[in-house]
Amino acid sequence: MTLSTRPDMMFPAYDMPSGTCLLMDFHGHILSVSMDGHVQATSILSHSIPLLFDPRHSCLTFQAEKVCLYKKEDRIFIAPRDMSCLQIQQEGRFIFLSNGPTYISSNPDGRVDLKNNRENWEKFFLLPYDGFVFLRCMMENGFHSGSLGRFFNAGKCIVKKFHVRYADISFSLEQNSHISFRDSTISYGNISIDQITVLNPAIYFCVFGKREFLDMFILCARSIMKRSNVNFTFIIITDLDIDDVMEATSFIIKKKIIPAHFLSKMEYLYARFTITRFDKLSSYQPVIYSDIDVICNASLKSLVETALLNENILVNTEQGKEGQDIWFGGEFISTDPYLEDRQALSVNSGLFCFNNIRSVIPLFQTTLRICHAAYTKWGHDLKAYDQPCFNYALKKMGRFDLTALSAYVVNFSDGNFDAMEARGLAHFCGGVGVFSSKYKLMSEYAKYLEIS
Numbered sequence: 150m151t152l153s154t155r156p157d158m159m160f161p162a163y164d165m166p167s168g169t170c171l172l173m174d175f176h177g178h179i180l181s182v183s184m185d186g187h188v189q190a191t192s193i194l195s196h197s198i199p200l201l202f203d204p205r206h207s208c209l210t211f212q213a214e215k216v217c218l219y220k221k222e223d224r225i226f227i228a229p230r231d232m233s234c235l236q237i238q239q240e241g242r243f244i245f246l247s248n249g250p251t252y253i254s255s256n257p258d259g260r261v262d263l264k265n266n267r268e269n270w271e272k273f274f275l276l277p278y279d280g281f282v283f284l285r286c287m288m289e290n291g292f293h294s295g296s297l298g299r300f301f302n303a304g305k306c307i308v309k310k311f312h313v314r315y316a317d318i319s320f321s322l323e324q325n326s327h328i329s330f331r332d333s334t335i336s337y338g339n340i341s342i343d344q345i346t347v348l349n350p351a352i353y354f355c356v357f358g359k360r361e362f363l364d365m366f367i368l369c370a371r372s373i374m375k376r377s378n379v380n381f382t383f384i385i386i387t388d389l390d391i392d393d394v395m396e397a398t399s400f401i402i403k404k405k406i407i408p409a410h411f412l413s414k415m416e417y418l419y420a421r422f423t424i425t426r427f428d429k430l431s432s433y434q435p436v437i438y439s440d441i442d443v444i445c446n447a448s449l450k451s452l453v454e455t456a457l458l459n460e461n462i463l464v465n466t467e468q469g470k471e472g473q474d475i476w477f478g479g480e481f482i483s484t485d486p487y488l489e490d491r492q493a494l495s496v497n498s499g500l501f502c503f504n505n506i507r508s509v510i511p512l513f514q515t516t517l518r519i520c521h522a523a524y525t526k527w528g529h530d531l532k533a534y535d536q537p538c539f540n541y542a543l544k545k546m547g548r549f550d551l552t553a554l555s556a557y558v559v560n561f562s563d564g565n566f567d568a569m570e571a572r573g574l575a576h577f578c579g580g581v582g583v584f585s586s587k588y589k590l591m592s593e594y595a596k597y598l599e600i601s
Contacts, residue, residue, distance in 0.1 A: 169201045169210065170275040172244070173322070174255035177308035179281070180273065182211055188218060188225040190255045193285050193308060200227070202244060202275055207237055209246075218246065218253060225253060225261045242275050242323045274311050274322055279329035282432055284308060286349040290380055293458060294318070295344035300454055303380075318343060330432040330505075350453045351433035353384035353424060354441055356394070357409075357417040363389060363397055365588050366441040370401060372595055377449040377573075382433060386420050405430070418535040419520045421498070422513040425506045436506060440499035442578065442587050444594055447571040452557045456502045462509055463554035464496045464543065467578070478540035480532045481519070485545075494543055494551065498536040499578050500558055516542040564590070566597045 172180040178190035181197035191197040201210045208215050209227075216227040217235045238245040245267060246253040252271040254264040264271065276284075286292075291302045297316055306315040311322050320337035322328075328335060333345045352373065356366050370383060382403040387394055388410055398404060407427070411417055421438050424430065435456035437449075456463055474482070477493040503509045516539050523533035531537070543549050557573035569575055575594065577587050 168205055169203050170277055171199045171281050172202055172273040173276045173308075173311070174273055175269040175310060176255065176257050177310075178255065178259060179276075180255070180261065182227055186226050188227060188253075188261045190259045190261055193281070194289055202237075202273075204239075204275065207239065209235070209237075218248070220248075220263055223262065225263070242326055243272050244275060245271055246273070269310075275326075276322070277326065277329070279331070279432075280322075280326065282349075283329050283333065283347060284313065286347045286432075287313070287345070290348040290350065292348060293346040293454070295346070296341070297343075330434070346457055347434070348453060348457060349382075349433050350379050350435055350437070351382040351384055351430070352437040352439055353386065353421075354439055355417065355420045356385055356387040356389060356441060357411075357420070358388070358414075360389065360393070361588070362441060363387075363394065365591070367397060368588070368591055368595060369439070369441050369443050369445075370398070372443075372445040372598075373449075374401070376445045376447060376598075379449050379453055381437075384424075384430065384433075386423070388417075413524075413529075415520075415524050415529060415533060419517060419538075421535065422516045422520070422539075425510045425513045427506075431506055434505045435502055436504075437502040438500065439574070440576065440578070442576065442591065443500065444575045444577070444591055444598070445573065446559075446569070446575050446598055447557075447573045449557065449573050452502070452554070452573055455553050457504055459504060459550060459553060460508065461548045461550045462501055462503045462512060462543075463550045464494075464501045465499075465554045465558045465560075465576070466495045466551055467497050467560055468495070475532060476534075476536060478537040478544060480537065481523075481541035482544060485541075488544065490544075494540050494549075496536075496540050496543060496549075496551075497560070497576070497578055498539045500554065500574060500576055502554060512542060512546050512548070515546055561590075561594075566594055566601075569594075 174180065174190050177193065179193055180200040181189055181191045182200055183189055188200060203210050210216060211227055216229065218225050219228050236247045238247065248263065251263040251265055252267050253261060254266065254270045255261050287306050289303055291300060293300050301315055306313055312319050313322065318337055320335045325335045333347065335343050335345060337343065354366055356362050373381065382405065383401050384405045384407065385394060386407045386409050391406055391408055394406055409420055411420065435453055474493045477495050479493055482488055482491050482493065519538040519542055520535060523538055527533040559570050559572050559575050561569065561575055561577045577591055
């Protein structure tokens with residue numbers, strides 16, 4: 150399996166040379182380049198293509214090409230490096246850009262021009278890409294402050310004067326240039342420390358085999374976008390034609406597509422546990438896995454906040470399944486001499502969530518080993534399906550939460566839509582690979598939600 154090169158951002162990290170930085174001005178804007186080639190200062194939330202600084206070669210770059218700047222009709226444009234004599238003066242984490250006695254200056258309204266000053270408006274902070282993504286997610290999705298013990302919604306922090314401010318806390322970007330999803334502890338004030346946990350939620354799906362399953366995913370995705378109140382990135386693991394998937398899901402702006410090719414239906418079932426192979430996805434938190442036979446019927450905002458701060462994987466159980474332990478790892482549990490508690494967990498593998506892919510690497514690796522061993526022994530027998538193997542891995546590994554997710558999931562059991570609670574996710578579970586009857590029922594329920 151390989152990651153698609155189709156990004157969910159205009160300038161993905163893997164298109165940026167290692168070590169290059171974005172240029173942030175005094176007003177909290179990023180220097181970028183317009184379609185006609187002039188330099189402007191745009192919001193950190195915009196999708197403009199940035200002007201970059203390469204510290205190793207002390208030069209500006211744009212789309213992997215070295216560039217210089219020149220003035221034309223009161224605006225600053227990029228040009229090939231040999232067209233102008235640009236002087237770059239670096240002072241720690243800041244640079245000044247000059248052309249003779251004048252300096253590139255960034256105005257509060259986003260205009261970039263030349264001035265004779267060498268003050269704050271002419272000063273640019275070298276912001277690493279990882280730090281940019283972190284700050285962008287803080288502003289776009291919200292975050293949790295460990296010191297204050299609460300969540301801040303999107304838009305509740307301000308980036309200005311080379312500082313980030315929220316509530317009564319203000320921290321310097323210069324002193325916290327390390328900030329990223331890998332290291333989110335910041336220092337402020339008199340050597341005080343805060344742990345910032347940023348929301349960058351993703352939800353992923355496996356869509357295999359037939360085009361009709363893509364239709365089911367689309368029905369599911371539209372309901373999530375309409376009712377979840379969460380700015381998810383959608384991740385799709387699929388063996389379908391990538392161009393077809395891109396076209397069919399064009400209504401989803403933030404998405405990643407992972408092409409996958411497996412040898413059997415069983416490997417399709419196991420694919421949900423391969424997500425940890427892609428370290429590029431480690432900036433997403435929390436992460437939800439969902440089968441495609443799901444309709445969102447209420448907000449998921451509280452769920453993602455709960456999952457973000459929970460160190461355990463959140464799983465959903467099925468009630469009323471007594472005597473059906475074979476679906477929940479009973480074959481493994483009953484023969485394991487080292488398990489004292491032989492009570493089945495009754496976990497449904499169609500919905501689960503966790504705070505970051507790194508937190509579930511041991512569990513998912515163990516699950517995959519169990520899956521492949523079971524497939525080798527039993528072939529396509531249901532004992533080797535993903536769900537029994539997942540239940541056994543959970544039983545052996547521990548570190549799971551059986552209650553938090555259940556508060557947001559209702560497992561559909563009959564045709565009475567009025568009896569279905571609006572918890573967040575309605576799962577039309579049961580019947581691996583079943584399409585027509587489920588799709589019809591899901592469509593009817595989606596229409597029911599529209600008029601209820």
